[in-house]
Amino acid sequence: MLIKKPDDIKSSEITDKTVYLNRRLFMHGAALLGTTVATGLVYRKLNPAPVEKAKGEKLATVRQPTSESAAQSGFTVNEKLTPIEDITNYNNFYEFSTDKHSVASASRGFVTRPWTVSVGGLVNKPTTFDLEELLRFPQEDRVYRLRCVEGWSMVIPWVGFPLSKLLDRVEPNSQAKYVAFQTLYDPKRMPNQATGVLDWPYVEGLRLDEAMHPLAILATGLYGETLPPPDGAPVRLVVPWKYGFKSIKSIVKIALVAEEPPTTWNIQAPNEYGFYSNVNPNVPHPRWSQAQEHRIGEFSSRNTLLFNGYAEQVASFYTGMDLRKYF
Ligand SMILES: Nc1nc2c(c(=O)[nH]1)N[C@H]1C(S)=C(S)[C@@H](COP(=O)(O)O)O[C@H]1N2
Ligand SMILES: [Mo]
Numbered sequence: 183m184l185i186k187k188p189d190d191i192k193s194s195e196i197t198d199k200t201v202y203l204n205r206r207l208f209m210h211g212a213a214l215l216g217t218t219v220a221t222g223l224v225y226r227k228l229n230p231a232p233v234e235k236a237k238g239e240k241l242a243t244v245r246q247p248t249s250e251s252a253a254q255s256g257f258t259v260n261e262k263l264t265p266i267e268d269i270t271n272y273n274n275f276y277e278f279s280t281d282k283h284s285v286a287s288a289s290r291g292f293v294t295r296p297w298t299v300s301v302g303g304l305v306n307k308p309t310t311f312d313l314e315e316l317l318r319f320p321q322e323d324r325v326y327r328l329r330c331v332e333g334w335s336m337v338i339p340w341v342g343f344p345l346s347k348l349l350d351r352v353e354p355n356s357q358a359k360y361v362a363f364q365t366l367y368d369p370k371r372m373p374n375q376a377t378g379v380l381d382w383p384y385v386e387g388l389r390l391d392e393a394m395h396p397l398a399i400l401a402t403g404l405y406g407e408t409l410p411p412p413d414g415a416p417v418r419l420v421v422p423w424k425y426g427f428k429s430i431k432s433i434v435k436i437a438l439v440a441e442e443p444p445t446t447w448n449i450q451a452p453n454e455y456g457f458y459s460n461v462n463p464n465v466p467h468p469r470w471s472q473a474q475e476h477r478i479g480e481f482s483s484r485n486t487l488l489f490n491g492y493a494e495q496v497a498s499f500y501t502g503m504d505l506r507k508y509f
Contacts, residue, residue, distance in 0.1 A: 241407040241408045241410060242407065242408050243406060243407060243408075244317070244321060244341050244402060244403035244406065244407060244408050256397070256492075256494070256495055257322075257323075257324050257325075257396075257397070258323070258324070258325040259325050259326060259327055259337055259491070261327070261337045262337060262479075263325065263337050263338070263339055264336035264337050264338060264477075264478050264479055265479055266404075266405050268336065268478045268479050269336060269338055269404060269405075269413065270286055270410045270412050270413060271283065271285075271286045271412070272334075272478060273285040273286065273412040273413065274330065274332075274426065274427070275289065275412055275413075275414065275431055276374060276379055276380050276384070277365065277366075277372035277374050277375050277382075277384065277431075277432070278292075278372060278373065278374055278411075278412070279374055280374070280379055285412040286410075286411075286412045288373065288374070289411035289412050289415075290411065291411075292371060292372075292411040292415060293371060294313070294411070294415045294416040294432075295313065295416075296312060296313070297312065297313040297416050297417070297434075298310050298311065298312045298313070298434065299311050299313075299316065299417060299433055299434055299435065299436060300434070300435050300436070301348060301349075301351075301352045301435075301436045301437075301438075302352070302436075302437055302438070303358065303362070303437035303438035303439050304354060304355050304357045304358035304438040304439060304440060305352040305353055305354050305355060305358065305438050306352070306353035306354075306355055307351070307352050307353050308352060309351060309352050311348070313416050313417065316343075316348075316400065316402060316417055317402055319343040319347050319348070320343060321341050321342060321343055321402065321403070322341070322342065322343060322344075322399075323339065323340070323341060324339075324340045324341075324342060324399055324401075324420070325337060325338070325339045325340070326338060326340060326397075326420060326422035327422055327490050327491055328420070328422065328426050328429070329425060329426060329461045329475055329486065329490045330425065330426040330427075331425040331426065331427060331455070331459070331467060331472075333470065333472070333474070333475055333476060334475060334476045334477075334478055335475045335476070335477050335478065335486075336477070336478050336479075337477075338404055339404060339405055339406075340399065340401040340403070340404050340420055341401065341402055341403035341404060341406065342399040342400050342401035342402050342403070342420065343399060343400060343402075344396050344398065344399055344400075345361075345393050345394070345398045345399060345400050345419065346393070346394045346395070346396065346398070348400060348436075349361070349393060349394065349438075352438070354390065354438045355438075357440050358390055358438035358439065358440065359389070359390055359439070359440050359441070360387055360388065360389055360390060360438075360439050360440070360441065360442055360443055361387060361388050361389075361390055361393040361436060361437070361438055361439070361443075362385065362386075362387045362436070362437045362438075362439050362443035363385065363386045363387065363388075363419060363430045363433055363435070363436055364383050364384070364385050364430075364433065364434060364435040364436075364437075365383045365384040365385070365430055365431060365432050365433060365434065366383065366432050366433075366434045367382050367383035372432075380446055380450060381446060381449050381450065384430060384431075384446045385430070385443065385444055385445060385446050386419065386427075386428055386429075386430040386445050386446065387439075387442065387443035387444070387445050387457065388421065388428070389442075389499075390438070391499060392421070392496075392499060395495070395496060395499075397421070397422055397423065397492060397495055397496065398419070398420070398421050399419075399420050400417050400418070400419060400420075400433075401413075401414070401417070401418050401419070401420045402416065402417055413431070414429075414430075414431025414432050414433075415431075415432060416432070417432070417433055418430060418431040418432060418433060419431075419433065422490055422492055423460060423461060423489040423490050423491075423492040423493075423495070423496045424458070424459050424460055424461060424490075425459045425460075425461055427446070427447050427455070427459065428445075428459050442457055445457055447459075453468060454467060454468055454469070456508060456509040457508070458500075458505075458508045458509060459509070460489055460496075460500065460505065460509075461486060461487070461488070461489055461490035462488060462489070462505055462509070463485065463486040463487070463488060464488070464505075465505055465506055465509050472486055473485065473486060474486055
């Protein structure tokens with residue numbers, strides 16, 4: 183996000199996700215598979231397949247999601263899934279590289295076991311969860327749009343569970359008003375943390391009511407496999423109505439706090455990135471419009487939707503707030 187350049191989308195080789203799609207019965211995904219493959223072939227003529235693929239990591243099949251909430255409307259976007267090669271080879275993850283095409287190779291072999299997430303602060307029951315415990319929360323399928331502030335978007339089939347379920351377990355007390363998140367800080371494992379390109383560790387935050395919304399999930403996987411390193415292994419936040427940078431990756435710490443917590447991109451450029459960062463086509467970034475977006479893997483642009491298309495679910499959080507001031 184520091185270096186602005188026109189989106190140089192390298193779409194890529196389509197591997198066979200038929201097995202996955204059939205097994206998991208992503209009906210719309212299966213129905214669109216023909217189209218996806220056809221598009222992929224056209225793309226392959228224009229762009230050679232990337233040499234490096236994030237796939238090939240030892241990714242395990244994640245726990246079978248419960249179908250319970252997956253079927254609920256609002257949790258599944260009925261749009262063509264972005265191919266996994268794009269989801270895993272076009273990433274913002276500055277701890278590994280500031281080049282979206284290099285994150286996959288730079289994060290290859292990132293060791294995510296053992297892994298713990300400590301949850302504390304203004305809570306009755308501070309708890310450190312190890313990854314196995316997090317995977318024991320009932321996992322759900324969520325197909326969400328992800329819209330980067332840079333102007334590109336994807337549709338990603340996540341596996342995860344509502345953040346609210348985790349917060350309920352630690353019992354936030356009455357003083358808790360915000361939730362602060364922190365990424366791992368370990369320059370040996372995250373080599374770009376040896377540079378000063380951002381203020382490490384990466385931190386993010388939500389208002390407590392936002393954090394409790396069922397759309398806000400902790401993702402542990404995508405396309406039915408454990409989270410690939412470039413997408414924030416082993417556990418990352420996904421808040422689909424906000425710009426992508428709010429969805430912090432490789433989380434090790436969560437704290438309930440009374441005041442609005444600092445957030446990395448706001449520290450970096452306070453006039454450009456606010457605390458809320460709700461997707462809003464009507465509020466341009468100071469240096470570019472947010473009215474449109476480029477769906478990765480497609481040719482044409484589309485109009486960006488207020489709250490990234492989730493207005494019906496979340497707009498009421500912001501009634502009475504001037505969204506130009508609280509950007
Ligand atoms: N720790 C950490 N989390 C991060 C980032 C980062 O650089 N470091 N980049 C953010 C940005 S700008 C975006 S758009 C999304 C991208 O997620 P994806 O690579 O899975 O598509 O991750 C967000 N989470
Ligand atoms: Mo982003």
